[in-house]
Amino acid sequence: MIKIIFPFLILFSFLSCQNDSETTIQEVDTYPAVLAAFGNTIDLTNLANYANQPVPTYILKNNTNGNTISDKVATLGRVLFYDKNLSSNNTISCSSCHQQINAFSDTSVFSSGVNGTTGRHSMRLINTRFAAETKFFWDERALNLETQTTMPIKDHGEMGFSGTNGDLPFSGLITKLSELDYYKELFQFAYGSEEITESKLQIALAQFIRSIQSFDSKYDAGRALATNDVQPFTNFSAQENQGKNLFLSPPIFDATGSRTGGGLGCAGCHRPPEFDIDPNSGNNGIIGTINATGIDITNTRAPSLRDLVKLDGTPNGPMMHTGVITTLQTAIGHYGTINLAPGNTNLDPKLRPNGFGQHLNLNAQEVNAVIAFLKTLSGSDVYTNPKWSDPF
Known part of the structure; x- marks a missing residue:
């Protein structure tokens, strides 16, 4: 160094x-x-x-x-x-x-x-x-x-x-x-x-x-008026505040990695208010490659979650290192069910509670709320x- x-x-x-x-x-x-x-x-x-x-x-x-x-x-x-x-x-x-x-x-x-x-x-x-x-x-x-x-x-x-x-x-x-x-x-x-x-x-x-x-997003306007991220944002809709809570709150799992309560735990890796990646993160279970065969388990960095989409909801391109995910709904769905792929020895521990791939058991209301929250992270300037x- x-x-x-x-x-x-x-x-x-x-x-x-x-x-x-x-x-x-x-x-x-x-x-x-x-x-x-x-x-x-x-x-x-x-x-x-x-x-x-x-x-x-x-x-x-x-x-x-x-x-x-x-x-x-x-x-x-x-x-x-x-x-x-x-x-x-x-x-x-x-x-x-x-x-x-x-x-x-x-x-x-x-x-x-x-x-x-x-x-x-x-x-x-x-x-x-x-x-x-x-x-x-x-x-x-x-x-x-x-x-x-x-x-x-x-x-x-x-x-x-x-x-x-x-x-x-x-x-x-x-x-x-x-x-x-x-x-x-x-x-x-x-x-x-x-x-x-x-x-x-x-x-x-x-x-x-x-x-x-x-830093000119709806999230920033709300965070500037709040004491912390947990407090409800006065400029958010009820759905956006629900999505924020789900994003911030850790899930509660049973012995087999199935969620029984709590939130989604997104903030465990993507930490607000910067929404950067935790440097100690493992990979997120996406281990494919673009131009080669086999698997690649070394991808452990990610960009900030800010501006995943434009203000009109248009994606700023596909997500993940392989570009395999193209919508916010698909991204959330990926984390909803994590499969323990053979050979993936570098999966982030937070995605395998009690040694099992996590199952968040999301319902449509939760998915839509988290999507609504993620959209608040986009600016325009x-x-x-x-x-x-x-x-x-």
Whole structure:
């Protein structure tokens, strides 16, 4: 861990000394390539607010890990996130798989890359900063967000700078970006130097991704007026409050894992008010794969449950790492009956009470109430805010 984090710390200290408010018109006049490439979609004299966005007082988790968001660096991260030049054939960007209109996910089960498709469904990037889990990818193979950001770029199938199978190595991308005048100017603007390094790319991309937040939901309006999550929310319908109670309350099981009372226990893994995943979770019983045979029991991470659907109820793409679940009703139904599949030695213990796969014995009223509650977790700003949009 020390070897991975340490290179970032020196640059973090440098970044903390930068003052975004000191940008002047005279300074910006020295960046004509940025103006030519982006017009008024990026205004270096009036930067978007990434660094000081309001965060509700009840949100306590923060995995910034020393990479404090700066308006300048996050602006660079936005350009990198949407730039297809980061792929070997100039056809794929980070945003190709993580689309703003779909809560920074993809409506396809798997996403297309330069030499194939992704091996898992593209995870939503909502509120990644506000989670106790600091590892990334479904199988947690990236120790932090900074490390994760360049792993798809180095993947042969996804963005194609792998250094294998005829691909250029990652250094080929550095050379490529260094020849683009708007990056010379943006790196100078963000870091005080035109030099492009992998560490700088990772820091900028991570800052932009961590800036993507959603706290304008019906849930947030209710939580702001309540003492805690258990208290009934005054802006909720009776059905939504019932769904919230079912979500929060642990179930009561008999000796064979059959629910006899209590709620559904969703909060045991998806903890409010952030609705992030418990870092100690096992898998959820979905152990299939997209592009291979056999089983995969390593998928223990999940995105926040915020913005599972848009305000109109339209799903932001399929759910789970295989994209096998496409509706909230199906998702709840999956947890209603957990089967102990042969070979799944990594099933979360909370889903196998007393050694049996849980049976929640849900009725239609309970299912509809939980769906109504989950819909309250969706906002609107994240889908349309220009600061998270494509600048090209």
